[in-house]
Amino acid sequence: MFQINCLNPIAQVGLKNFTDQYEITSEVKNADGILVRSASMHEMELPESLLAVARAGAGVNNIPLDKCAEHGVVVFNTPGANANGVKELVIAGMLLAARDVVSGIEWVKASREDPDIAKAAEKAKKNFAGTEIKGKKLGVIGLGAIGVKVANAAVALDMEVYGYDPYLSVNAAWSLSRAVHHVTNVEDIYAQCDYITIHVPLMDSTKGMINAEAVGKMKDGVILLNFARDLLADEEDVLEGLHSGKIARYVSDFPNATTAGQKGCIVIPHLGASTEESEDNCAVMAVEEMMDYLENGNIRNSVNYPACDMGICTKAGRVAIFHKNIANMITKFTAEFGEKGINISDMTNKSRGEVAYTMMDVEEAPTEEIIRALENIKGVFRARIVKG
Ligand SMILES: NC(=O)C1=CN([C@@H]2O[C@H](COP(=O)(O)OP(=O)(O)OC[C@H]3O[C@@H](n4cnc5c(N)ncnc54)[C@H](O)[C@@H]3O)[C@@H](O)[C@H]2O)C=CC1
Numbered sequence: 001m002f003q004i005n006c007l008n009p010i011a012q013v014g015l016k017n018f019t020d021q022y023e024i025t026s027e028v029k030n031a032d033g034i035l036v037r038s039a040s041m042h043e044m045e046l047p048e049s050l051l052a053v054a055r056a057g058a059g060v061n062n063i064p065l066d067k068c069a070e071h072g073v074v075v076f077n078t079p080g081a082n083a084n085g086v087k088e089l090v091i092a093g094m095l096l097a098a099r100d101v102v103s104g105i106e107w108v109k110a111s112r113e114d115p116d117i118a119k120a121a122e123k124a125k126k127n128f129a130g131t132e133i134k135g136k137k138l139g140v141i142g143l144g145a146i147g148v149k150v151a152n153a154a155v156a157l158d159m160e161v162y163g164y165d166p167y168l169s170v171n172a173a174w175s176l177s178r179a180v181h182h183v184t185n186v187e188d189i190y191a192q193c194d195y196i197t198i199h200v201p202l203m204d205s206t207k208g209m210i211n212a213e214a215v216g217k218m219k220d221g222v223i224l225l226n227f228a229r230d231l232l233a234d235e236e237d238v239l240e241g242l243h244s245g246k247i248a249r250y251v252s253d254f255p256n257a258t259t260a261g262q263k264g265c266i267v268i269p270h271l272g273a274s275t276e277e278s279e280d281n282c283a284v285m286a287v288e289e290m291m292d293y294l295e296n297g298n299i300r301n302s303v304n305y306p307a308c309d310m311g312i313c314t315k316a317g318r319v320a321i322f323h324k325n326i327a328n329m330i331t332k333f334t335a336e337f338g339e340k341g342i343n344i345s346d347m348t349n350k351s352r353g354e355v356a357y358t359m360m361d362v363e364e365a366p367t368e369e370i371i372r373a374l375e376n377i378k379g380v381f382r383a384r385i386v387k388g
């Protein structure tokens with residue numbers, strides 16, 4: 001029986017796919033798997049029992065990926081599963097910045113006791129007049145699952161779209177509208193665009209990328225949208241830009257003490273992926289990945305281990321080994337089975353950066369003794385019996 005702990009509420013449509021081999025537990029201490037959305041796991045002590053973490057969503061900056069890798073804990077995410085939800089809110093964000101709908105709605109609320117509100121509205125509306133997004137230049141930084149959808153939707157809304165992503169995947173390139181202008185230097189986006197939206201993951205290399213220097217290169221009156229992570233922008237610099245008039249509006253999906261309630265900031269309480277559809281898609285994908293890993297050792301959509309798929313095991317046993325990506329490991333693993341006269345009938349070894357994953361199908365059920373011997377090999381983080 002696998003124990004699954006949910007650190008955030010996960011949609012039922014996903015949870016109900018767990019078979020009777022699984023139990024949802026409120027206790028993290030004996031969990032085999034953790035399902036999580038945005039809850040931070042950085043301060044958490046990882047239970048010894050933990051085998052996998054599935055992030056029902058895209059961003060994994062709330063999860064200690066390296067620490068998990070060193071404990072042989074596979075971390076998954078659900079690429080693209082909430083991208084449409086975010087795309088739709090980004091479009092809403094652009095419209096909220098272009099048309100002063102928010103102030104207009106506030107005015108209506110404040111005037112609700114006025115019996116002549118209809119007449120007053122016709123006078124007041126000039127204060128909330130805006131512009132149209134048609135014909136404006138939009139720069140999209142990061143053309144992954146979300147960026148591509150935002151770029152294509154903006155093309156359909158008659159915007160002139162510029163896209164920048166030095167690591168563009170082949171899939172993304174195939175999905176991107178041909179009307180999107182290919183930008184190879186992000187500064188061209190800063191210099192040319194009326195709207196700039198960022199859709200990159202938060203990593204050391206992207207943290208604070210929207211800083212005073214970047215803002216200084218932008219057009220006067222630029223509208224900046226951040227539906228990726230607040231730390232991608234140095235928001236003190238963004239506030240400076242708003243005060244000086246360089247930035248007309250900052251639309252963010254991440255409330256914090258710096259931006260909440262500030263003039264020129266339209267801040268939404270992290271609603272990008274909070275749609276029924278996105279929550280369902282993420283939950284279904286996260287549960288699928290978790291089950292295939294726990295039952296078969298297969299890894300799909302991991303962010304800290306390589307992909308590996310050996311299907312369902314048809315032999316007597318299957319062993320999975322997490323180890324450093326260094327020389328001589330396979331020889332040592334096979335020797336452990338060889339010494340005991342156990343035939344290895346199938347094997348896969350995959351690496352990703354400094355870590356590697358080896359799966360072996362064997363013709364005798366693996367014993368705890370073999371697992372201990374494998375774990376004693378220098379460079380091995382964990383060995384587990386997947387079947388046997
Ligand atoms: N507001 C919300 O509720 C949500 C926010 N997000 C955030 O959006 C981010 C992006 O999500 P997805 O599009 O699904 O991820 P993705 O992984 O499909 O796309 C990210 C893209 O950024 C590109 N990239 C990386 N470094 C870059 C750089 N320095 N300059 C330009 N491009 C760079 C990558 O090549 C990739 O194409 C997530 O990491 C997460 O932080 C994601 C989902 C929901």
Ligand SMILES: O=C(O)C(=O)COP(=O)(O)O
Nearest residue numbers: 037038057058059273274
């Ligand atoms: O998927 C992401 O990266 C998100 O930011 C969505 O977060 P959430 O699942 O809504 O807490």
